[in-house]
Amino acid sequence: MAAVPAARPRPVPLPRRWGVRASEVTALLVGNGLLIVLMWARHGGLDELDTPGGILTAIGQLAGLLGTWLALVQLVLMGRSPWLDEAFGMDRLAWWHRWLGFTTVWLIAAHGAFTIAGYTLTDGSSPIAETITILGTFPFVLWSLAGFALFVMVGVTSMRAARRRLSYETWFGLHLYAYLAIALAFLHQLFTGTDFIHDPIAVGYWTSLYLLTIALVLVFRVGQPALTSWRHRLRVSAVVPEAPGVVSIYLAGRDLDRLAVRSGQYFVFRFLTRDGWWRGHPFSLSSAPNGAWLRITVKVLGDGSAGIARIPVGTRVFVEGPYGVLTGARRTRARVTLIAGGIGIAPLRALLESLPANPGDLTLIYRASHPLDLVFRDELEQLARHRGARVLYVIGHRGGGHDGHAAGDPFGTQAIRRLVPDIASQDVYLCGPTGLMQAVEGHLRELGLPRGQLHAERFAY
Template sequence: MTAVTQPQPLAVRRYPDLLARAAIGMFLVVNLAIIHLMFVSAGPPAYNAFGSVGRLLGLYLAFAMVVQVLLVARLPLLDRAFGMDRLTGWHRWTGFTVFWLAVLHPSFVVLGFASHDGVSVFRTALTLSAQLPVLLGLVAVALIMLIVGLSVRIARRRLSYEMWHAVHLLLYVVLLLGIVHQLYEGTAFAINLLTWLYWWGLWVFALGALITGRLIVPLLRNNRHRLRVAAVVPESDDVVSVHVTGRDLDSLRARSGQFFLWRFPGHNRWWQVNPFSLSAAPNERSLRLTAKGVGSTSAGLRDLPIGARVFAEGPYGAFTLDRRTRTATLLIAGGIGVTPIRSLLEDPALGGDVVVLYRVRSGADAVLLGEMRNLARERGARLHVLTGRTGGANQPFAPENLRALVPDVTDRDVYVCGPMALTNAVLVSLRRLKVPSRQVHAELFRLAG
């Protein structure tokens, strides 16, 4: 008989998170203070205020790029404290910040030179772009504009996940061009040996974290665990489960609700990677992912041969029972978002009163429903399958309807995963019902880069 592991007390579980958040906040404040100190110590540029503003914006731009690198480095400290989904949201907004700084920095620099020399802005821009360091910087700006343009929601919807991910690989080219540009054009961090060591030490730290988190650690882990496809099980016409086995899987310390970045060498190109949640509680023998065929990678999973190699990065995500603050739990799943919810429902640490809401268009779309019913029966959980098109009187996640289904919703931790529209509707209703934000846990899968 499997013993049920009760979650740690809230104070014990959240103390490391609070320390991590304080450390991250201190990192940002201290570095911004140092950047302003370097800017002041460097003195005003030889030309005018336009150039001075341009130089400060250049420092902001370089630091924003450092922050961006750290956000995509898969740092365990950040993942545990905030969750990869929230970090990816910050990555998106940091990307827009980088975009505007990349536009404004050269604009002010050109204005400064044009005003000082008394020539047109266009002629000044042409003269500066003839210099190789400046040209490399302008190429980086053009690539940033391309990446951000394809990340805008209207453009994003027209791209497959695989293509969108491939476009984000251009970020590494931007980093290289940006570093070369700083080597030749940087002045504020070349005041003395101390500022030089600080600035390039910051970049070494960021790039070291990136290489370690995105290359070295995954390579070492996959060499150790030797993941292989053990079984491929169709769950419906367009949904398939893949069972993965390997060595020493317990040392991965994966948790229900988490996800991996999956690659299938020989079946897909090396750059095709997808975030799929664990759809069953992980154990020392196997991992299971369940995916709907919406892209080239996920659609081809049913053709994976038994024994095929698997390359996985992770586990990632804070969508786990470690985040609970209450003994009662509400699990809300929409469509294929049922996968982490089903995993949480199986987790031995899940105790107390549990309610599950599973939203699908029709009963035929309710994949893993048999497993959900069996698990709910074993745990004494209440499972409600909500069907039909949303609209008119059928608004199951409207505040009044959600309260009718779960009258004590404010006294529960709420886990929600599903399509963006469903998740947003649930989050809005929870705010209107005054469910404390610390009790709300959402997985949105906005992963990029």
């Protein structure tokens, strides 16, 4: 094990603030949806409504347009654009992506079903004969059928029951087929869609939506990470065990005093070993950025994190980011309580180190089932002394009832009120296992904490 590099803290620049609001992005998306409905109406969508076959065909067209557009929105939502991260946070983006994703698959299925039903009624033929005619004679429709099959596969493997059975990497790999699905559908829209055949402006608009989406994905998913990784040339400089199954990885690199990142944020790391380069894992900084090195702290859960715990010193690292809104930028109050569960301590340890605060303003509550699960104990005590902060450990299993009031629950509503009586007038930063986060969010609501004062980061999408 290499020695831990010494820190000479230097200020680092803050990440750019884009100033984009969630309401503005939502208005843009809804506005675009309306524009698409207008385009459909302008191209005769409403004129078709005078026969049953026409009505079904018109619904099918609209479903196809909106489904394709929503599919592009999916790529933008998960394209790791920092302005979207700032406006929504990746958690909310992932939530929207999940539910809009299912809506997309249903809309595209409705496009096929309604179009076939409409043509069948209009031509007075059978659905099977109509399907064969459409697939056989309309240009690129077979391609889009292949794209639809891929969409269904992505949707099915994202359902909870299937998702639980798949490893993250398998699920993610299958998810990438959505890009191919979207590409396969493009030509059939331009060459068979009544909205596009005779209207070059509509073709220009539709093609621009595709080009804009591709540009955003290329810039923020590929270009920006490649540039950051090339500029800073990160390498593993030390691997330090912290507790059973938990290691800290120290990263050294070039010009780290020019890497704009804040405490509470995370990067997606690819450790460039033979087995590890293809997997990206998100890890939060567990030390405030100091311009000399970065530190992450990893709990071994599965194959990926087990490999990272054994990573050789000197390994090159590719990073995407920084991302995340669990930062001081979200702060609204002078007094702050940080609540950590398990490895959720990593970003909160960095915030404890660097959030501006007067003595007495900061409290860290660290929840664990067993004292052996605690990491950074010495560092936390040292920081608490240095910063005039309180560090409280809540150890023990959740016993008794599950409503948070049970005497056996060491971290129910009453316990939180006892530990921080004025918590409703503070900002709360929360990070930990999903179960703990859901329970604590419920307790904080009961204690009257306004939503805008709760800042949370989930460690699983």
